[in-house]
Amino acid sequence: MSQTEAVIDAIAGEMRRDERVFYIGQDVGRMGGSLQGTHGLFAEFGPWRIREAPIAESAMVGAAIGAALFGQRPIVEISFGEFLPAAMNQLVNQAPNLRYMSGGVARVPVVVRTRVGDGPYGGHPQDYSAWFAHVPGLKVVMPGTPADARGLMLSALRDDNPVLFIDPMALAHAPRGEVDCDGEATPIGQARLARAGHDVTLVTIGSMVPLSLRAAEQLASLEGIEVEVIDSRSIQPLDTACVLESVRRTGRLVTVHEAWVTGGLGAEVTARIAEECPQALRAPVVRVGTAPVPTPSGKVRPHALPSFDRIIAAVRRVVASS
Amino acid sequence: MSQTEAVIDAIAGEMRRDERVFYIGQDVGRMGGSLQGTHGLFAEFGPWRIREAPIAESAMVGAAIGAALFGQRPIVEISFGEFLPAAMNQLVNQAPNLRYMSGGVARVPVVVRTRVGDGPYGGHPQDYSAWFAHVPGLKVVMPGTPADARGLMLSALRDDNPVLFIDPMALAHAPRGEVDCDGEATPIGQARLARAGHDVTLVTIGSMVPLSLRAAEQLASLEGIEVEVIDSRSIQPLDTACVLESVRRTGRLVTVHEAWVTGGLGAEVTARIAEECPQALRAPVVRVGTAPVPTPSGKVRPHALPSFDRIIAAVRRVVASS
Amino acid sequence: MADPLALYRWLVVCRELDRALCLENPRWFPIEGEEATVVGSFVDLRPNDAAAPHYRDPYVVYLMRGAEMWRLAAQVLGKAAGYNKGRSVPFNGPVELGIVPWVAGDLGTTIGTATGAALAFHYERSDRVCVCTFGDGTANRGDVHEALSLAACWQLPIVYVCQNNGWAISQSASDYLPAGVAARAAGYGMPGECVDGNDVEAVRASVQRAIERARAGDGPTLIEARTWRWRGHWAGDDQAYRLQPEPQGLEDPLDWYAYRLLERGAARSDTLQRVHAEVSEEVAQALARARATPDAGAAELGLDDVYG
Amino acid sequence: MADPLALYRWLVVCRELDRALCLENPRWFPIEGEEATVVGSFVDLRPNDAAAPHYRDPYVVYLMRGAEMWRLAAQVLGKAAGYNKGRSVPFNGPVELGIVPWVAGDLGTTIGTATGAALAFHYERSDRVCVCTFGDGTANRGDVHEALSLAACWQLPIVYVCQNNGWAISQSASDYLPAGVAARAAGYGMPGECVDGNDVEAVRASVQRAIERARAGDGPTLIEARTWRWRGHWAGDDQAYRLQPEPQGLEDPLDWYAYRLLERGAARSDTLQRVHAEVSEEVAQALARARATPDAGAAELGLDDVYG
Numbered sequence A, B: 001m002s003q004t005e006a007v008i009d010a011i012a013g014e015m016r017r018d019e020r021v022f023y024i025g026q027d028v029g030r031m032g033g034s035l036q037g038t039h040g041l042f043a044e045f046g047p048w049r050i051r052e053a054p055i056a057e058s059a060m061v062g063a064a065i066g067a068a069l070f071g072q073r074p075i076v077e078i079s080f081g082e083f084l085p086a087a088m089n090q091l092v093n094q095a096p097n098l099r100y101m102s103g104g105v106a107r108v109p110v111v112v113r114t115r116v117g118d119g120p121y122g123g124h125p126q127d128y129s130a131w132f133a134h135v136p137g138l139k140v141v142m143p144g145t146p147a148d149a150r151g152l153m154l155s156a157l158r159d160d161n162p163v164l165f166i167d168p169m170a171l172a173h174a175p176r177g178e179v180d181c182d183g184e185a186t187p188i189g190q191a192r193l194a195r196a197g198h199d200v201t202l203v204t205i206g207s208m209v210p211l212s213l214r215a216a217e218q219l220a221s222l223e224g225i226e227v228e229v230i231d232s233r234s235i236q237p238l239d240t241a242c243v244l245e246s247v248r249r250t251g252r253l254v255t256v257h258e259a260w261v262t263g264g265l266g267a268e269v270t271a272r273i274a275e276e277c278p279q280a281l282r283a284p285v286v287r288v289g290t291a292p293v294p295t296p297s298g299k300v301r302p303h304a305l306p307s308f309d310r311i312i313a314a315v316r317r318v319v320a321s322s
Numbered sequence C, D: 001m002a003d004p005l006a007l008y009r010w011l012v013v014c015r016e017l018d019r020a021l022c023l024e025n026p027r028w029f030p031i032e033g034e035e036a037t038v039v040g041s042f043v044d045l046r047p048n049d050a051a052a053p054h055y056r057d058p059y060v061v062y063l064m065r066g067a068e069m070w071r072l073a074a075q076v077l078g079k080a081a082g083y084n085k086g087r088s089v090p091f092n093g094p095v096e097l098g099i100v101p102w103v104a105g106d107l108g109t110t111i112g113t114a115t116g117a118a119l120a121f122h123y124e125r126s127d128r129v130c131v132c133t134f135g136d137g138t139a140n141r142g143d144v145h146e147a148l149s150l151a152a153c154w155q156l157p158i159v160y161v162c163q164n165n166g167w168a169i170s171q172s173a174s175d176y177l178p179a180g181v182a183a184r185a186a187g188y189g190m191p192g193e194c195v196d197g198n199d200v201e202a203v204r205a206s207v208q209r210a211i212e213r214a215r216a217g218d219g220p221t222l223i224e225a226r227t228w229r230w231r232g233h234w235a236g237d238d239q240a241y242r243l244q245p246e247p248q249g250l251e252d253p254l255d256w257y258a259y260r261l262l263e264r265g266a267a268r269s270d271t272l273q274r275v276h277a278e279v280s281e282e283v284a285q286a287l288a289r290a291r292a293t294p295d296a297g298a299a300e301l302g303l304d305d306v307y308g
């Protein structure tokens, strides 16, 4: 299955099981969604449960939050992460505050689905995911495999808190992977050890998971460097224990994500290491992410994005400097 | 002068000097602005240059950006940082992209002024400043003294890039400080050594500057711990050199800001240390910020915010653990 | 359905409680003069409907839904006994009573949430409805437009009432509303109506018609209730910015309704006076009870209340 | 002021260039069928006015402002010679020509910027104006509402034209626009008008009137130009979602204007044919020139172009 198919499988399964689950988005009906992200749902569930929305992102998210507050369990799709700013007040002033500010009473089982990064479509690549980890009250996940795409979506749908579910566009249709369609949900907030290694800890997420694994394989076979690859899977909550344990062993940390470096996931992961066990670091940390420019289009983009070569270079650097 | 008076002094001075500077905001006219933040400007400059805007934050920021693109140098005030999300698309998809995406041609001399944190008013305390450092193309400053309030506003007004100028509300009216009204502008992106010390480096900003200095004085006099206090002043660009130099000497780092810890300024400062000189750290870093809850109101708030006691405790901890 | 005396009582509750709260907290946003709009908009909702009142003293609405007055007063006093545990802005309301709460202070955002309540009812094919009020200043926020568009597209069971009190803090509506708010309804293809917001019966009748349409599946309505902000934006506001004289012939919504009841013989003046006395006493007791409880503090920080 | 033949030529440029670009890039958003609205909206602007066209192939507008066709073509081909240095979405336009650029892809946002251009002109008390077009789908974005409110409050010199082509990607306007967009003008107290967007003269006349009002200080106007999206949302779109038949009697805006010119004796058919031939040739040359230039790449990353 592709990641997209896996997400759709999770959604369709929950919709069959639970009448309260429905879907709001643009072009999610007959057209099957951006990047075919809702393919087949309209045919099975029809327009009452797969709802076409006007171009009004703030109202879409606001309405989903309100519907969740009043007993439903909606999914609201913002076609691309670039449009999250248009719904930002709902996403950060409303969704995450409801429970806390109501004295712990409100439940807001809403899933906000969006897509970020480069990919087969190529448009709207902005990845603003890091912002949402800064604000207490949201959960934020980004799968890096088809199995986790299904598993995390299931968890998101069963969670009573607002969850931002982010599809990395680069992985929308490939690589495909095994998915157990009767498998368990992937718990939110648990990183996954994607590859064991003892030389360097590489923490990554989303589109950078397969790329990091490829880099690790090459480093192992050509240079004998064993990289431990941790797929963070969740940005909020962040699984620090797993990273700490690994860095204590390897003494070296590289972070890799498609978002910008400054204030990104890599900054937070690094800071937590520096809070818990700075003495474990035998070499300066290297953070890999998009270059500090507004994410460019087309043929300029690859020069801004993290790449196989930049990951290799980062690992070499942490190994060389210790 | 208070910080508010100092900001107004800078604005009035530039408005006298440069016809292209004008002000957009809500209640900034006869009422004199939230927290009296525009006191006196309407009387001097009248309604053409001190413009009352409808409750339409996105249009306000969008219009300011457009006016800047077409030759003016507007200041647009969003009364409180809590309302920045309502203008988020303009702030992050538009302002910072214009120059880069136009091939380096566009100039966007716009100042977005807002206020964050706890303070004499007490409302709308959310501090989302960290988000804006994540996005390349914006400058983000937050003064911690009246002199810097004036100096940074002057720089912001003379900058050809979009600058987010953030008033920490806790410092709006007190403490007062000396301000040289003929003084130079404070360069954006240079931290200030607020207090020299050799035991611990404390990086702080905004409302936490006076509090951190007070804590440092007490630690010096009662416990003989000499804290070096660095007022970051700017979040983007971030002055790393100054912090690095200090941490190389002290071997200990504490970060203190009113925003949340996760993904905050402290995370980025810490990550840069871990990138440059992790071996300099003789003790785990301690980050102080608002507790991981949506910022509460009234009498609950002090329990969530960073405080004198929490700063003292943080410094003691880094000293004890090395 | 409130009988005339019960309706009058709500008006009095609205005013008396507000006056008392203003004295307790100079940062409270007073409702005086706008009682008819608030009471008339919400008094005919059923318990399982949703209520999304504007932020300006919405307590009478919460009381209609069954909130306890002393716990609301506790919110204004920053007490732990508030429904909000002292955490949020005081004008927040208990979500467990079908209220769309105020969990932040940015205007316009709650209108999206209110529209979502209506979506929930629509989706479950029930005849429940939502009434949502918002200010004339708020009407310019993009969220209001988007919510109205969405509700119109999906024919959601919601009644939007713009509580036009002529002001947004220091700005006069004449500066930011070149046309009335009701004139916007046509642009969404929904019924629009402008009513005298100081006439509780007019507000009520208009809202009732809209509620009926909503229950029948005929979609949303936009009503503009014209009223007036008698006091400052906040209780302690000196209003130095108010240069224009008050409009002529401003009605006091309580007096106005009292006169009507008397004229019609629907109530006697001593009955009305007794209502005032009873409500004053009720308010005083609620405040006293709230005052006697502990302030919110460290125990309410609630690190475990962020996620459920 | 464009004479009839020059006007016809712009229509042809719009169509021929668009067709060629669609063949080059299946992700290009084709304008076919909507040429009269685009050309009619912008053809009467002065060089120092501001132009803020909708994202759907706006190149004819950039050409009217003096952009070089081959450099625009370079943008669609991802070449370094594009005004955007290959960095932005290709429909971006050169800001140095008084164009409100597309520096991101979120709809509605540029309407705020366009309103700011009008604010700049208003502030400097000049008679410059801005024309801003946007889609019928975009009309539901909160930013459109806020911008129209602001422009109405401040009486800014701007003409908003909703280019209503009946579609937003796969959605039909009948689903998201319960009433016309022109019906929204009254809510802002601004003049509103609905015109035949396939009749370039009608669009032009309506926009000219609005421009005159704006220059005279009489504020903004909202025009709805009704046209039709002939092709897919993007060039390669198979439109499997299009179930309804096309509306009856759809006009081809080029044919329509050509017939008029012929009827009136304002042009001969061989002249019109020559225009097509010349434009085709011009387009072919521009494309050839663009193709021959290097792709954007590492040299255009431009770490130093973020801050000025």
Ligand SMILES: Cc1ncc(C[n+]2csc(CCOP(=O)(O)OP(=O)(O)O)c2C)c(N)n1
Residues within 6 Å of the ligand: B026, B055, B057, B079, B083, B086, C054, C056, C105, C106, C107, C108, C134, C135, C136, C137, C138, C139, C165, C166, C167, C168, C169, C229, C233
């Ligand atoms: C998005 C946003 N912008 C600005 C404010 C600041 N503010 C608080 S109340 C108010 C006036 C609101 O006017 P209106 O909607 O008419 O309500 P009223 O105060 O008259 O009841 C403003 C501007 C806010 N709370 N939220």
Ligand SMILES: Cc1ncc(C[n+]2csc(CCOP(=O)(O)OP(=O)(O)O)c2C)c(N)n1
Residues within 6 Å of the ligand: A026, A055, A057, A079, A083, A086, D054, D056, D105, D106, D107, D108, D134, D135, D136, D137, D138, D139, D165, D166, D167, D168, D169, D229, D233
């Ligand atoms: C804020 C935002 N939401 C959604 C999209 C995705 N999108 C791109 S084009 C489009 C349709 C726009 O419709 P309309 O405004 O009518 O313009 P048209 O495509 O018909 O020219 C959509 C929804 C977007 N670019 N921006």
Ligand SMILES: [Mg+2]
Residues within 6 Å of the ligand: C135, C136, C137, C163, C164, C165, C166, C167, C168, C169
């Ligand atoms: Mg008002």
Ligand SMILES: [Mg+2]
Residues within 6 Å of the ligand: D135, D136, D137, D163, D164, D165, D166, D167, D168, D169
């Ligand atoms: Mg359209």
